[in-house]
Amino acid sequence: MKPKFAIAIHGGAGTILKSHLTPEQDALYRERLTRALETGYALLECGSTSLDAVEAVVQLLEDDSLFNAGKGAVFNSDGKVELDASIMDGKTLKAGAVAALHHVKNPICLARAVMENSEHVFLIGEGAEAFAKAHQIELVDESYFFTEARWQSLQKAKSKESLTEKEKHGTVGAVALDQFGNLAAATSTGGMTNKKFGRVGDSPIIGAGTYADNETCAVSATGHGEYFIRAVVAHDIAALMRYKNLSVQAAAEEVVMRKLTKLGGTGGVIAIDRNGNIAMPFNTEGMYRGYKVQGGKTFVAIYKEE
Ligand code: ASP
Numbered sequence: 001m002k003p004k005f006a007i008a009i010h011g012g013a014g015t016i017l018k019s020h021l022t023p024e025q026d027a028l029y030r031e032r033l034t035r036a037l038e039t040g041y042a043l044l045e046c047g048s049t050s051l052d053a054v055e056a057v058v059q060l061l062e063d064d065s066l067f068n069a070g071k072g073a074v075f076n077s078d079g080k081v082e083l084d085a086s087i088m089d090g091k092t093l094k095a096g097a098v099a100a101l102h103h104v105k106n107p108i109c110l111a112r113a114v115m116e117n118s119e120h121v122f123l124i125g126e127g128a129e130a131f132a133k134a135h136q137i138e139l140v141d142e143s144y145f146f147t148e149a150r151w152q153s154l155q156k157a158k159s160k161e162s163l164t165e166k167e168k169h170g171t172v173g174a175v176a177l178d179q180f181g182n183l184a185a186a187t188s189t190g191g192m193t194n195k196k197f198g199r200v201g202d203s204p205i206i207g208a209g210t211y212a213d214n215e216t217c218a219v220s221a222t223g224h225g226e227y228f229i230r231a232v233v234a235h236d237i238a239a240l241m242r243y244k245n246l247s248v249q250a251a252a253e254e255v256v257m258r259k260l261t262k263l264g265g266t267g268g269v270i271a272i273d274r275n276g277n278i279a280m281p282f283n284t285e286g287m288y289r290g291y292k293v294q295g296g297k298t299f300v301a302i303y304k305e306e
Helices: 022-046 052-062 107-117 125-134 148-158 227-230 233-244 248-263
Strands: 006-014 083-089 092-102 122-123 172-177 183-189 209-214 218-221 267-272 287-291 299-303
Touching: 006 022, 006 052, 006 083, 006 125, 006 218, 006 267, 022 052, 022 172, 022 287, 022 299, 052 083, 052 107, 052 183, 083 107, 092 107, 092 125, 107 122, 107 125, 107 183, 122 125, 122 227, 172 218, 172 267, 183 218, 209 233, 218 233, 218 248, 227 248, 233 248, 233 267, 233 287, 248 267, 267 287
Parallel strands: 092 122
Antiparallel strands: 006 172, 006 287, 083 092, 083 183, 172 183, 209 218, 218 267, 287 299
């Protein structure tokens, strides 16, 4: 039987090896991923829209200092956070995106507000924050984003010490199908540690890091953003489904495991189609990820072989 609703989430991809995490860290990641997943699932079960579910889940992950988004964002080369996020509604193809934010507690909520309360799709920097203020989106002092772990990662990066994948980047994302047959996708990130010159990655770029279309799929990506932009990853997966009739699994694998890999890009995606089929390919050692389909078990995993 076709499930009526389903959700998938990610918390970043990279060289995440079992040997890199203590058993306690491993358990903590799984606990936080499970909590986010089950929050989203419960919303969908109660009849929430996929848009509300992905926004709520990403907001929860933004508030969790474990992940590189919102509270746990990495620092740029000036020692500041610079946050990016985007959201897309598969029913209307409406989208909202924000980038280079320094004071927005939950960038995903601002992306949603841009989508719903402006005639624009993408706002950046000071303008985006002025829009946030005008629309009662919570702004916080930059000190809110300070975490010792991220600060140490920046110092390491500046001294040219090699960083573990967890210290370099990361992103959070969610895709969902709701009981009304609608798909949605949301992505939020702090980008990459020590980034310079107002660098923006794929996460807030519709078609690269985020995409949703009821006729094909909803996608949220994580990985080395520059490659995801060049490979137009999220939209390419949808295009393979639309024009070549590929399944969500085949399309996502084609783009991540072949096209992106050939280009030299590392990372992965979560994708869902309107029948609740879920694909989560990644070409790295690990990806924090999980999914739950109506009536099914909660699946959460970190490493490749799970
Ligand atoms: N895609 C993000 C960026 O390039 C980082 C990540 O997902 O790890 O900003």
